[in-house]
Amino acid sequence: MHKPIILIYGPVGSGKGTQAELLVQKLGVVHLSLGDILRAKVAQNTPDAQVIKDYMSKGELVPFHIVDDIVRQRMEEPDVANGVVFDGYPRALEQAMTLVKILQDQGKKVTHVIAIKLGTDEIIERLSNRRICPNCREIYNVVSEPPKVEGICDKCGTALIKRADDQEVNAIHERMQVYQEETLPVRDYFAKQGLVHEFDGNQGINELHEQIYKIFE
Numbered sequence: 001m002h003k004p005i006i007l008i009y010g011p012v013g014s015g016k017g018t019q020a021e022l023l024v025q026k027l028g029v030v031h032l033s034l035g036d037i038l039r040a041k042v043a044q045n046t047p048d049a050q051v052i053k054d055y056m057s058k059g060e061l062v063p064f065h066i067v068d069d070i071v072r073q074r075m076e077e078p079d080v081a082n083g084v085v086f087d088g089y090p091r092a093l094e095q096a097m098t099l100v101k102i103l104q105d106q107g108k109k110v111t112h113v114i115a116i117k118l119g120t121d122e123i124i125e126r127l128s129n130r131r132i133c134p135n136c137r138e139i140y141n142v143v144s145e146p147p148k149v150e151g152i153c154d155k156c157g158t159a160l161i162k163r164a165d166d167q168e169v170n171a172i173h174e175r176m177q178v179y180q181e182e183t184l185p186v187r188d189y190f191a192k193q194g195l196v197h198e199f200d201g202n203q204g205i206n207e208l209h210e211q212i213y214k215i216f217e
């Protein structure tokens, strides 16, 4: 029986990070967000780290071969033995095929691909209600998941902020388009292997989690 290696996809605002965290709690897998992996690497201060830092500071994508090497190394570490949930990776067909090879070399495979679906209008609606803690990154929704005290993070007491681009509807349309272009080929690739499970993202965090969790029972 293969340990779960899960890929989770969803447009910005779909709550995929939250769903990934809930899977971590229930399944004992490790949450591997590509951004976090890269930031951890940069913090090591090695010569490779400087290269990655240069790309990130310019706001450019870190080239695939660098990312793939880091993922390969990360997947050899002992803490991922019980499985992982990848968040934000792979983001292109070529990268998905490389991941499959990396895992194959290690006797592992992608076991589940979770696709959270949410329309652009729903995303805009959600983002305008979203508040983020700039300190601990906790995310709130003023309608569906409000903090106990308005404007203040429950966890650490920091004043919540609205992300600057949240009101920019055009930016959201653009991001949605990029998201579709990047992830559709990846999803098709794994769909042919029967691994993709689609979920309606327009529901509460717990309801969505319950639906997702069913595929692991």
Ligand SMILES: [Zn+2]
Binding pocket: 133, 134, 135, 136, 137, 138, 153, 154, 155, 156, 157, 158
């Ligand atoms: Zn906080």
